[in-house]
Amino acid sequence: MAELTMVQALNLAMKEAMREDPNVLMLGQDVGQDEGVFRVTEGLLREFGPQRCIDTPLAEAAIIGGAIGLCYKGFRPICELQFDGFSYQAFHQIEGHARRARTRTMGRYTCPLVVRIPYGGGIRAIEHHSEGPEATYAHLPGLHVVLPSGPRNARALLREAIFSPDPVIFFEPKALYRAFREEVPDEPETMPIGKARVAREGKDITLVSYGASLRQTMEAAEELLDEHDIDAEVIDLLSLSPLDDEMIQQSIRKTGRGVVIHESPRHCGVGAEVVARVVEESLLYLEAPIKRVTGFDTTIPFFANEMAYLPDAGRVVKAALETVRF
Amino acid sequence: MPRETIQIPRRIESLSILPYEGELDTELEPKIPDNDLRRLYKTMLSSRKFDERCLLLQRIGKIGTYGPTKGQEAASLGPMYAIGNDDWFVPSFRETAAMLWRGWPMSKILLWWGGNEIGASPPEGVNDLPICVPVASQCQYAMGIAWGCKLRQDGAVCVAFVGDGGTSEGDFHEALNFAAVYQAPLVMVVQNNQWAISIPRERQTRSKTIAQKAIAYGMDGFQVDGNDILAMIVATQEAVEKARNGGGPTLIEAQTYRLGMHTTADDPTKYRSEEEVKKWEPRDPLPRFRKYLKSKKLLDDKVEKVIEEEIDGLLEQAIAEYDQYEKDPYYMFKGMYAEMTPALRRQMAELREYVEGGESSEKPRGSYSRVL
Numbered sequence: 001m002a003e004l005t006m007v008q009a010l011n012l013a014m015k016e017a018m019r020e021d022p023n024v025l026m027l028g029q030d031v032g033q034d035e036g037v038f039r040v041t042e043g044l045l046r047e048f049g050p051q052r053c054i055d056t057p058l059a060e061a062a063i064i065g066g067a068i069g070l071c072y073k074g075f076r077p078i079c080e081l082q083f084d085g086f087s088y089q090a091f092h093q094i095e096g097h098a099r100r101a102r103t104r105t106m107g108r109y110t111c112p113l114v115v116r117i118p119y120g121g122g123i124r125a126i127e128h129h130s131e132g133p134e135a136t137y138a139h140l141p142g143l144h145v146v147l148p149s150g151p152r153n154a155r156a157l158l159r160e161a162i163f164s165p166d167p168v169i170f171f172e173p174k175a176l177y178r179a180f181r182e183e184v185p186d187e188p189e190t191m192p193i194g195k196a197r198v199a200r201e202g203k204d205i206t207l208v209s210y211g212a213s214l215r216q217t218m219e220a221a222e223e224l225l226d227e228h229d230i231d232a233e234v235i236d237l238l239s240l241s242p243l244d245d246e247m248i249q250q251s252i253r254k255t256g257r258g259v260v261i262h263e264s265p266r267h268c269g270v271g272a273e274v275v276a277r278v279v280e281e282s283l284l285y286l287e288a289p290i291k292r293v294t295g296f297d298t299t300i301p302f303f304a305n306e307m308a309y310l311p312d313a314g315r316v317v318k319a320a321l322e323t324v325r326f
Numbered sequence: 327m328p329r330e331t332i333q334i335p336r337r338i339e340s341l342s343i344l345p346y347e348g349e350l351d352t353e354l355e356p357k358i359p360d361n362d363l364r365r366l367y368k369t370m371l372s373s374r375k376f377d378e379r380c381l382l383l384q385r386i387g388k389i390g391t392y393g394p395t396k397g398q399e400a401a402s403l404g405p406m407y408a409i410g411n412d413d414w415f416v417p418s419f420r421e422t423a424a425m426l427w428r429g430w431p432m433s434k435i436l437l438w439w440g441g442n443e444i445g446a447s448p449p450e451g452v453n454d455l456p457i458c459v460p461v462a463s464q465c466q467y468a469m470g471i472a473w474g475c476k477l478r479q480d481g482a483v484c485v486a487f488v489g490d491g492g493t494s495e496g497d498f499h500e501a502l503n504f505a506a507v508y509q510a511p512l513v514m515v516v517q518n519n520q521w522a523i524s525i526p527r528e529r530q531t532r533s534k535t536i537a538q539k540a541i542a543y544g545m546d547g548f549q550v551d552g553n554d555i556l557a558m559i560v561a562t563q564e565a566v567e568k569a570r571n572g573g574g575p576t577l578i579e580a581q582t583y584r585l586g587m588h589t590t591a592d593d594p595t596k597y598r599s600e601e602e603v604k605k606w607e608p609r610d611p612l613p614r615f616r617k618y619l620k621s622k623k624l625l626d627d628k629v630e631k632v633i634e635e636e637i638d639g640l641l642e643q644a645i646a647e648y649d650q651y652e653k654d655p656y657y658m659f660k661g662m663y664a665e666m667t668p669a670l671r672r673q674m675a676e677l678r679e680y681v682e683g684g685e686s687s688e689k690p691r692g693s694y695s696r697v698l
Binding site for chain 1: 440441442445461492494496596677
């Protein structure tokens, strides 16, 4: 067992996969010599050479579009896009081709590619570097959308994504890249895409979150117990498409109350999907309306004001109290 | 049809006027009034000093990640001398010298790098667009502006900037194609600083020059010594005049060099040699221009000292203004649409109650005190 940051854990998952399968390639801007703008690809060029860890020219659409073609030639490309805000430059390739390859060729061609995208705010980055586009991608049938919350699940999910037969959008919360270390087993580990996890067991209210917001949610859960004697259960979604319906419904049916927390905008966000499903399946178990604590329906402000936008533990506690006292 | 060769224009001119060694070619020397030369020098020096200060401000956490412009001042400033206030300037993000020439207050540029939207709002009196981050995306609206100038027949032109890395993006090529098809008065300046973060120019494109990419679109391409303020002025003046007279767009490749890092978030020693940087240092546009002005007796140590002191004063004033700027956490709601939607009004009230502690709410605590 080694104590790794998320950057190191992701790096490990890629090295393991590249060692096992010569079809796994890494491509992107500055992923070779520079080892990635966040250093996630450290050592890959050294170990696997420029044929497998490929520094591309600067063109997001060509990276993804090219990777789709590489898939058709039997490779398993991992693409790194440098920032969330630049994923849109490749959007038409992801929407128009990657997600449709299997369906439109009736399985003759598939797209087992991974698009790794550093995700979200909280690192005082400049414009277009702090975006939360997960709902946009989760809305597209044919994609899996994954958003880990810690080094261990990041490593396991990335491995799963690399060997997945379908395209995976793999968001990496930048705010967690080096935020904390976690024990990661020596042997490769996987977690199924589509499964959430109970990050904290509780009985009074269900807090559903993912990614960097999970930290604020856990902080809120502690505060709820310490100061208000409220025992919150915390669900860490991990996978946004597919969603782990079963775990969400079970937890909500147990507690009868819920708050969904994420940093991207509220309107048509993942929270809306969670609430809709609960209403469809578990309405009569609810003791109170479910609340959402999210980024606002605005562009995330330039970083001087980003903390006003990103949900913090206080906003989660406030929403949870209103739900419990309803 | 027999098999035959199609003749296409293949000529790319290159231009350099100011020597970094040897003598000035006086035949190429443009006639620029003395006062303008001094003003250009002052702007270039302001940009350099501003840049040095920004690196320090970043280190102490006063601004965020910063992309230095050292060594590229002439490449962005020269083209500005060739246009007027009614013309349009579309930057990428390494055009500080150009922004200063156009009248962007230093404090505003600081605010952009310091994470405030006000840094993206252009000053009155010029037709400028703000810094643009998604690489090469600005080429498209720059083309649209130029197209609009043509439709309006107002005689204005648009000068836009992109980097060598940006020439690999589809947006760059699509914009040039449209501009040529519509003969739009667009001057697209590529600041070829030889590096796109860690990728050198020769691994960005197999083309011998970036300027030659113009040929494929049926427009003129011009490779210019981007560290030579005079060459940049002359080349852009020619392109602007042609564009104003209905001659269509021009691609100018400014050959320059990024003497610093891509941004403060990167370490160039990982991917390029010190020797290469050393090789480019003598071509630094600032000493080259200074030498020229001294040879023309437009500058001496005394005058330079006065200019430097003036710039230092402006810098201190800009930083003081930057420090005084009060953050507005509610701008995100107010600035979203012409009129706030009901949802935005609700969400703004929600944040206000939370941050300021409405009558019914508990006192604000914890991390949101960071907001104000």
